[in-house]
Amino acid sequence: xxxxxxSGGGLVQPGRSMKLSCAASGxxxxxxxxxxxxxxxxxxxxxxxxxSYDGSSTYYRDSVKGRFTISRDNAKSTLYLQMxxxxxxxxxxxxxxxxxxxxxxxxxxTVSS
Amino acid sequence: DIVMTQAPLSVSVTPGESASISCRSSKSxxxxxxxxxxxxxxxxxxxxxxxxxxxxxxxxxxxxxxxSGSGSETxxxxxxxxxxxxxxxxxxxxxxxxxxYTFGAGTKLELK
Numbered sequence: 001x002x003x004x005x006x007s008g009g010g011l012v013q014p015g016r017s018m019k020l021s022c023a024a025s026g027x028x029x030x031x032x033x034x035x036x037x038x039x040x041x042x043x044x045x046x047x048x049x050x051x052s053y054d055g056s057s058t059y060y061r062d063s064v065k066g067r068f069t070i071s072r073d074n075a076k077s078t079l080y081l082q083m084x085x086x087x088x089x090x091x092x093x094x095x096x097x098x099x100x101x102x103x104x105x106x107x108x109x110t111v112s113s
Numbered sequence: 114d115i116v117m118t119q120a121p122l123s124v125s126v127t128p129g130e131s132a133s134i135s136c137r138s139s140k141s142x143x144x145x146x147x148x149x150x151x152x153x154x155x156x157x158x159x160x161x162x163x164x165x166x167x168x169x170x171x172x173x174x175x176x177x178x179x180x181s182g183s184g185s186e187t188x189x190x191x192x193x194x195x196x197x198x199x200x201x202x203x204x205x206x207x208x209x210x211x212x213x214y215t216f217g218a219g220t221k222l223e224l225k
Contacts, residue, residue, distance in 0.1 A: 035214075037162075044205065044216055044217070044218050044219050045154075045156075045162065045205055045207070045216040045219075046216070047212075047213050047214040047215065047216070050212065050214075059212045059213070061213045062213075095161055095162070099209075100152060100154070100162075100164060100167075100207065100209065100214075101164050101167070101173065102164075103161040103162055103163065104161065105161055106161055
């Protein structure tokens with residue numbers, strides 16, 4: 001069974017950093033591209049970043065480019081999202097997803113002073 | 114960015130009846146490989162999104178065949194036959210043709 005389990009969220013002050021993790025199991029992690037999708041409270045879905053199966057290629061939405069870094073450790077079957085210079089508008093539930101076919105349970109990130 | 118426009122924003126359905134949700138893209142989602150990269154998701158209350166339909170008309174694993182997807186290059190429809198209580202939630206269309214991948218605003222389905 002495919003499982004994606006996010007961790008690392010919480011409350012953080014504007015301008016600070018936070019790193020999210022997504023532990024994958026139930027499939028060969030190194031064979032699949034992965035992504036982070038977020039959802040602000042009461043809002044819709046927003047694609048944040050994508051990484052290829054081997055980490056050689058990444059893509060970011062404009063609003064997080066230069067501040068967020070997506071990465072992966074295929075030996076640990078884990079996806080990461082390093083978020084720097086956080087803003088209030090980054091407040092959202094962050095989902096890890098495998099090609100949008102499988103989704104984690106989500107982790108809440110609240111950016112507030 | 115490709116804009117995905119859904120209609121209606123909400124729909125109220127009597128159990129056992131059918132429902133249709135429309136989605137329009139600002140650009141053709143038909144790739145040169147013949148695949149149309151539109152997807153449909155359901156987010157049940159308090160849950161993560163789940164994939165219903167991939168590549169316009171393919172039913173995702175474990176999804177009841179009451180759900181079906183159809184469309185053209187820019188206009189798409191999700192149809193739910195014989196709506197059940199478990200179908201309540203917000204439905205999103207999304208395009209995975211080109212970055213940034215984008216979603217519609219969502220259609221809330223509730224029961225009468």
